[in-house]
Amino acid sequence: MASESSYTIARLGPETWPAFDALVQRHNGIFGGCWCIWFHPDGPERGQGAEANRALKKAYVEQGKAHAALVMDGDEAIAWAEYGTPVELPSIHHRKEYDATKSADPDYRITCVFVDKRYRRQGVTELAITGALDLIAQAGGGRVESYPHDLTDQTKKLSSSFVYNGTRRLYERLGFTYDRPKGLRNCVMVKVVEPA
Template identity: 85%
Template sequence: MATQSAYRIESLSPDTWPAFDAMVQRHNGIFGGCWCIWFHPDGPERGQGAEANRALKKSYVDKGAAHAALVMDGDEAIAWAEFGTPAELPTLHHRKQYDATKTDDPDYRITCVFVDKRYRRQGITELAITGALDLIARAGGGLVESYPHDLTDQTKKMSSSFLYNGTRRLYERLGFTYDRPKGLKNCVMVKTVEPAR
């Protein structure tokens, strides 16, 4: 298990963009050149190829409209957990079911977690999510939702490269509670984060 002392958390910003950029470049743009823009608002700029996605993500970062907790090992980003408000991250998988079963919007969403392949299976996903929760607390806290894979009844192992937002069990360890199913293998988990003092 990774320890907080071995790594530090930085917020995604224009200053940390080079480290984020280098990590995504090392992994061929992530998921076919996505650049972690899929959850951002839909529009003609989105999905126009890896370089266009990279430019769009950088524009969101420059405007302060893209947030993530970066796990840093020295000057190198080795993981991130993307988070934001529903206005910043409106796109969700299984949206029709999600809308039909929700009672209210959260204050924040954690939508995507990625770990450098050299650092997987060392507890880094947990550090990234904890970092996102700390940054949300510093921003005033509130109700946080996330949409991990629910592998509770699954007998077959799933490759960690497909677990783009962690697992239900991980979120339960971090104090989230199960709210409802979303799609066949995902669920909605919720946690109230108190403002940082």
């Protein structure tokens, strides 16, 4: 596991955009040029290719509508955990099922976690999620949901490139509780974060 003292957490913003941009560029735009905009609201740029997705993500960052905890190794971003309000991140997988089974909207969602391929399987995903929770606490805290893969009954190993938001076991270690299933292999995990 990564040592917490080895890395720092930085908030995604205009001043950290170059580090985030470099991380995504090193990985060819992430998931075929997504630029981690899939969970944001629809817009004319979305889905128009990697450069349009990049421009949209940068605009969201500049407007303060895109949030993430960046795990930094010196000046280099090596991972992120995207978080935001349901208004900022409305596009979640299995949305119809989610809406039909929810009792209330969360204050925040953690929707995507990505780790540089050179740093995988070293505990960096956990650092990114913990960083997001710390930033949420600084913003006032509240009910936080995430939608990880539920691999508790799975015998076949799943490639880490498909586990875009971690696993149920990871979130349980971080103090989240299981709420309900969502889709075939995902679930809703919940944690109340106290204000910092």
